[in-house]
Amino acid sequence: MTAELILDARNATGESPVWSTAEQALYWVDIPARRLHRWNLVDGNTQSWEADEMLACIARSSDGSWIGGMQSGVFALAPQVNGRLETRLLCGVAHAQPHMRFNDGRCDRQGRFWAGTMHLDMAAGLPVGALYRYTAGQSEPLKAQISGLTVPNGLAFSPDGTLMYLSDSHPDVQKIWVFDYDTDNATPYNRRLFVDMNEHPGRPDGAAIDADGCYWICGNDAGLIHRFTPQGKLDRSLAVPVKKPAMCAFGGANLDTLFVTSIRPQGDVRDQPLAGGVFALYPGVKGLPEPVFNL
Incomplete structure (x- = not known):
């Protein structure tokens, strides 16, 4: 299967793709560039908006606006016509150390926003990251x-919402x-190993769940997207023409x-001139609409 180049975006760190069914458009972020990007399926047009902090993960809100994890907390996001991304702090975060930011994140099936944090110096290997939950109207700090995560990634929820997946890349x-995930209390429990990626090519980065409940994970450094069954068995691996795929998301009509x-x-x-691009694969299975943040 050949990956199709959608956009030669040259993102430093392209992350958190989210498909908007209403707009037939793909949104994603470039973390160090502090930018939110949009690509329209119908006409191929692109737009981008710049924020004041690094923006790592996004989710659509039920009113059509956006929510995101940045450096200092969880923010409401509003793209402006002048190319700026207006941000409003919803809930700050007390990081374990200075020089940290949010990383991977998304909503559960009930519309609560989950996101993990990491130290900016990934090479240091500091296990000071944590996974946080934000619910609309929350007044207490995150x-x-x-806890004890180094680079939290791969966050995803099963189609019925009763399982939560999480990786450390x-x-x-x-x-x-x-x-196991208590959907009433928004509590993950009974943690167990799903896949040891040391036994497969690539580090586990961003992920998506398909309609069959299979887990798709980017194999960073290996140029592969792996599909694992709900039992943790490798089902297939699809190649992209870059070494560092970061996150995947189902979309399209x-x-x-x-x-x-x-x-x-x-x-x-020179060996991967399309690095930082956005690609499309057609795996023969369907995904699920991305959950929105419940206001």
Whole structure:
């Protein structure tokens, strides 16, 4: 299967693709560039908006606006006609150390926003990251639900919402876990190993769930997107023409396109000139509409 280049975006760290069914458009972020991007399926036009902080993960809100995890907390996001991304702090975060930011995140099936944090110096391998939950109207500060993470990634929820997946993509960890998830209390429990990615090519980065309940995870450094069954068995691996696919998301008119964002490393990229691009794969399965933040 050949990956189709959707946009030669040259993102430093293209992350958090989210498909808007209403707009027939793909949104995603470039974290260090502090930008939110939009690509329209119908005419191929693109737009982007710049924020004041690094923006790592986004979710649509039930009123059509956006919510996102940035450096200092969870924010409401509003793209402006002047190319600025207006931000309003919803809930701050007390990081374990200075120089941290949010990373991967999304909503559960009930519309609560989950996102993990990491240290900006990934190479240091500091397990100071945590996974947080934000619910609309929440007045108390964000509280770590899962601690001891280095680079939290791969967050996803099963189609019925009763399972939560989470990975740590740091080279010293490279594991994916699955939790039972109490949908009433928004509580993950019974953590167990789902996949040890040390046994497969690539580090586990961003993920998506398809309509069959299978888990798609980007194999960062390997140029692959892996599909695992709910039992944790590798079902297939699809290639993209870059080394660092970052996150995938189902979209398109029939939710049967798997969009993939990627990372463009600093330095020589002559062996992967499309690094940082956005790609489309057609795996023959459908995804699910991305849950929206419940206001």
